[in-house]
Amino acid sequence: MNVEDIVKKIKENFEADIKVQRKSHGVKKIEEETLFVRIKREDFKKFVKFLFEIEKYPHFSIISATDFGEEIELLYHFSVGYGSFNGEKMISVGVTLPKNDLKIETITDLIPGALVSEREIHEMVGVEFIGLKDTRHMFLPPDWPEGKYPWRRDETFPSEMLNKLYETWKEGEKK
Amino acid sequence: MSETYTIPVGPLHPALHEPITLKLEVSGEKIIGVDVFCSQVHRGIEWIGMNRNNPIQSIYLSERVCGICNICHPLCMVQAVEKAAEIEVPERAEYIRTIAAELERIHSHLLWAGVAAHEIGFDTVFHYTWALRENVMDLIEYLTGNRVTKAIMMFGGVRRDIKENGAKKLREGMKFYLEKFRKIEEIFLQDPTIKMRTRDVGILTREDALKLCAVGPTTRASGVPKDVRQDFPYAAYGDYEVKAITPDIYNGEVHGDVYDRIVVRLLEVKQSIEIINWALDNMPSGPLLAEKNLVRLKMKLKKAEGEGIGRVEAPRGEDIHYVRLKAGEEPFFSWKIRAPTYNNVLPWIPMLLGGQIADVPIVAASTDPCMSCLNRVTVVDVEKKKEFQITKEYMHKLSVKKTRRLMRNGR
Numbered sequence: 001m002n003v004e005d006i007v008k009k010i011k012e013n014f015e016a017d018i019k020v021q022r023k024s025h026g027v028k029k030i031e032e033e034t035l036f037v038r039i040k041r042e043d044f045k046k047f048v049k050f051l052f053e054i055e056k057y058p059h060f061s062i063i064s065a066t067d068f069g070e071e072i073e074l075l076y077h078f079s080v081g082y083g084s085f086n087g088e089k090m091i092s093v094g095v096t097l098p099k100n101d102l103k104i105e106t107i108t109d110l111i112p113g114a115l116v117s118e119r120e121i122h123e124m125v126g127v128e129f130i131g132l133k134d135t136r137h138m139f140l141p142p143d144w145p146e147g148k149y150p151w152r153r154d155e156t157f158p159s160e161m162l163n164k165l166y167e168t169w170k171e172g173e174k175k
Numbered sequence: 176m177s178e179t180y181t182i183p184v185g186p187l188h189p190a191l192h193e194p195i196t197l198k199l200e201v202s203g204e205k206i207i208g209v210d211v212f213c214s215q216v217h218r219g220i221e222w223i224g225m226n227r228n229n230p231i232q233s234i235y236l237s238e239r240v241c242g243i244c245n246i247c248h249p250l251c252m253v254q255a256v257e258k259a260a261e262i263e264v265p266e267r268a269e270y271i272r273t274i275a276a277e278l279e280r281i282h283s284h285l286l287w288a289g290v291a292a293h294e295i296g297f298d299t300v301f302h303y304t305w306a307l308r309e310n311v312m313d314l315i316e317y318l319t320g321n322r323v324t325k326a327i328m329m330f331g332g333v334r335r336d337i338k339e340n341g342a343k344k345l346r347e348g349m350k351f352y353l354e355k356f357r358k359i360e361e362i363f364l365q366d367p368t369i370k371m372r373t374r375d376v377g378i379l380t381r382e383d384a385l386k387l388c389a390v391g392p393t394t395r396a397s398g399v400p401k402d403v404r405q406d407f408p409y410a411a412y413g414d415y416e417v418k419a420i421t422p423d424i425y426n427g428e429v430h431g432d433v434y435d436r437i438v439v440r441l442l443e444v445k446q447s448i449e450i451i452n453w454a455l456d457n458m459p460s461g462p463l464l465a466e467k468n469l470v471r472l473k474m475k476l477k478k479a480e481g482e483g484i485g486r487v488e489a490p491r492g493e494d495i496h497y498v499r500l501k502a503g504e505e506p507f508f509s510w511k512i513r514a515p516t517y518n519n520v521l522p523w524i525p526m527l528l529g530g531q532i533a534d535v536p537i538v539a540a541s542t543d544p545c546m547s548c549l550n551r552v553t554v555v556d557v558e559k560k561k562e563f564q565i566t567k568e569y570m571h572k573l574s575v576k577k578t579r580r581l582m583r584n585g586r
Contacts, residue, residue, distance in 0.1 A: 021483070023258050027266050027459055030413030034258075034484055057385035059401070061518075064497040064511035077484065077495060077513075081406070082399075085416055088406035090484055092497075113388030113521055117513075139213050150222060 001054055001081065003033045003089055013050060014043050034090040036075075044095050045105045048076075051091065052110070055080040058091075060107075063117045065125045067153040071098045072125060076107075097127065099154075106132040124151040179207060184535065197523075197535070204531045209524045224510045230256060230330065230476045230500075231469060233507065237496075238324045240512060243286065246272075246279040247489035248496075248512070249328040254409060255498040256330055258483030260476055266411075267461045268332035270454050273411040274345070275319070275327055276487070277447040277454075281352065282311045283490035284440045284447075287543045288363060291437065294536040295372045296575030300362055307355055314348045317341065330472060331465030342455050349448045356445055363437050364425075372578055373433035377526040377538030380431055387521045391492020392443065393542045395421050396436040398429035403488035415453055420446060433541040440543075477505050491515035491543050516542070533577040 003020060010016055017038040024031045039047055051058040061077040075094045081087045095104060106129040107114050118129045119138040126149040129135075137144060148158040184197040194216050200208030220240055224233040237252045238245040250272055257264060289304035312322050318341050319325035327333050337345070363369060379389065384397040394401050402419035404412040420442045422428070422435040429435065466472045480502040487494045492515030499509035519542045526538050 021258060025264075025409055026269055026411045026414040027457075028414050030408055032407050032409065036482070060388045061493065061495045062497070062511060062513035064509060066499055066509040075497065077497065079407070082401045083406065083419075085405055085418075086408055086413065088403075090407070090486070092484065111388065112386050113518060116517060116521060139217050150219070 001089075003035065006035065006054065006080075006089065006091070009054075010037060010047075010050075014039055014047060016043075030086055032086070034092065036092050036094065038094040038096070041095050041097065041104060044093070045107070047093055048107050048110055051078055051080060058111070060111045060114050060117075063114075063121050065121055065127070065151060067125075067151070068096075069153070071096050072102060072127065072152075073097075074104065074121065074127065102127045103130055104128075105130045108132060123149075125149055126152070126156065178202070181208075182532075195520075197527075197539070199527070199532070199535070201532065204533075206527050206530050206532065206535075209527045211520050211523060213520070221510045221512055224507050226506055229473060229505045230507065231473060233510070234328055234330070235324070235326060237512070238326065238328075240514065242323055243283050244279065244489045244491070244494065244514070245324050246275045246327070247487045247494050248514075250276060250410075251485035251487040251489075251494050251496040252498065252510075252512075253328050253330050254485030254487070255483040255496045256476065256485075256500070258485070259481040259498055259500045260330070260479035260483075261481070262331040262465050262475075264465060265332055265462045266459045267336075268463050269410045270458045271333045271335075271337055271463070272328070273415075274337065274451050274454050275315075275325065275333075276410070277450050278311055278315050278318075280447045280490045281444055282308055282315065283543075284444050285311070287440060287490075287540075288359070288437070291433075291537065291540055292363075292369075294540050294574055295369065296578040297369070303362070304359070307352075307359070310348055310351055314345060317344055329464060330476065332463045334463070336463055337455075337458070342458075345451060345455060349452050352444070352448050356441075356448075359444075360441060363441060368578060369437075370434060372537065373437060373541075375430060375432050375434075376534050377433045377530060377541055378431050379522050379526050381429070383522065383525045384431070387525075388518050389492075389522045390515050390518045391489070391543075392436055392439045393492065393519050393522060395419055396429075396439045397431035398423065401493070403486050403493050407486055409485075409487065411454055412450075414457070415450055417446070417450070433537055436541045473505075476500065478502055482509075489515050492519060531577075533574050536574045 007018055010018060019036040021034040022031050059079045059082060064075045066073045073094055073096045075092050078091045079088050080091060081089055097104060104127060106118060108118060115134065116138060118132055119134065121127050122129060122135055123137050123140050147156060149156045150158060179200050179202045182199045182201055184199060196212040198210040199206050220236060223236060228236060234249050234253060237248045240248045285304055285308040289301045292300035292304060315325065316322045318337060319327045319335060327335055379397045381398045384394045384399050390401065398421050400419035400421055402417065404417040405419045420439050422438045425438045425442060479500045482499040485496040494515055495513045497511040498507050501508035523539060527535060530538060
């Protein structure tokens with residue numbers, strides 16, 4: 001499916017802000033295409049299901065998070081159309097969450113491979129994934145203080161731990 | 176025996192001498208449950224890029240995400256920034272990037288093949304493969320000035336040219352590897368013991384590979400033709416038209432086991448040799464950098480506003496960087512690194528389930544895990560609750576014993 005068709009389909013089904021980024025490479029100037037789609041939180045799960053209409057197993061890469069002060073944007077990077085030369089299109093789906101209500105539905109029921117990424121965003125940014133069963137720490141230690149999020153740009157950032165890593169743990173001593 | 180035990184393996188990794196914890200639930204020798212824990216070498220690289228460094232400093236920081244993939248991470252990151260700031264890359268630079276990335280693939284796959292041989296107890300093969308790998312390391316040093324951190328990437332191009340002498344040396348090196356390839360193939364793919372230890376061990380089905388979003392040789396060995404160089408071409412790969420390698424090219428069938436992962440990686444070494452030879456023959460002339468003046472480049476990036484995604488097929492699979500730039504701010508506003516091992520950790524669970532403890536090292540090693548890629552945020556922690564610790568040496572011993580047993584019985 002080419003990008004124009006995907007954009008058309010998204011516009012038919014969703015209220016979305018779509019941006020197409022193109023970049024050409026090499027002597028033959030072969031173009032790669034990336035879609036950035038910003039949608040409403042309520043539509044998010046429906047959008048992921050919509051990706052399954054394009055491909056049986058859409059490839060999920062990662063969730064990236066950006067702290068805008070009052071709100072946090074989660075950007076889910078998907079791609080569809082693997083297996084043929086220059087056939088793959090990146091589709092990045094952005095959802096903005098206000099900081100006082102950091103909740104979004106999990107996609108692990110549809111794409112089990114998203115588990116690590118959701119656990120990472122949960123511990124690093126503090127987003128609650130509704131329906132995510134395994135919310136243990138993945139990259140932070142099990143005794144990490146609650147309510148501290150290393151990837152935020154606000155008061156929840158653990159600045160007191162910065163540059164003092166050698167003090168956070170010592171041999172034979174419990175913090 | 177109906178009773179089951181939980182055995183923590185790690186934090187030091189049994190296969191690649193890197194820190195990760197596996198919790199295995201075993202009944203006798205059979206593995207019936209697997210859980211994975213990371214978090215021992217988080218270094219906060221993204222945080223530094225978002226708060227302290229200017230973008231040019233971040234190139235060299237991103238090289239240090241991983242000691243092995245130190246072309247693909249900076250390449251991925253500069254591509255993301257080039258898209259965000261709309262910088263055009265000269266054609267010659269794209270060809271040099273391709274050659275550098277393929278040299279990295281050769282050295283990484285040979286390194287992996289040596290480690291895999293070591294894990295099943297063939298230390299002579301391990302030393303032989305690593306001795307072969309020295310040639311490509313010398314080539315890398317000759318072309319970039321360094322064996323490990325090559326410092327060759329820059330926004331809008333590369334920092335060093337490949338001149339006539341370099342091209343000559345590269346051609347000689349590729350000839351050397353083509354000659355040796357037959358021998359490597361014979362050692363790894365036709366040896367009956369290696370086949371016994373790896374055939375139908377650590378199977379990842381096509382379905383699981385797709386559902387768990389596995390990447391790189393791990394997913395290709397399960398018959399999924401996912402390769403960023405083919406699907407989403409960057410640098411000069413679009414001109415070459417790479418084809419993803421799946422094991423059925425070699426022997427007409429896909430098992431999705433450790434043996435297939437060896438097949439895919441070895442064939443990719445051959446493919447890399449071909450790509451390098453092709454790139455040398457077709458290299459266009461022209462400038463290397465879009466903007467030579469670093470101060471001007473830095474100012475341009477400071478003024479730029481936008482976002483971009485860089486995607487690269489690293490030796491271990493798809494590597495992806497997301498970068499967002501905000502006008503007036505020097506560090507990245509947002510930077511996310513996703514190294515291939517990140518997606519290849521969950522597939523360990525179906526691979527290990529039902530297997531034996533003696534197979535853990537080779538199965539874990541078969542995905543070519545890279546823990547420093549996986550963990551990037553600094554945290555100091557040592558897990559204290561380990562009463563039944565299986566050390567890496569003990570596992571290695573078990574693995575070697577199994578190979579010896581198979582060799583005896585096989586004869």
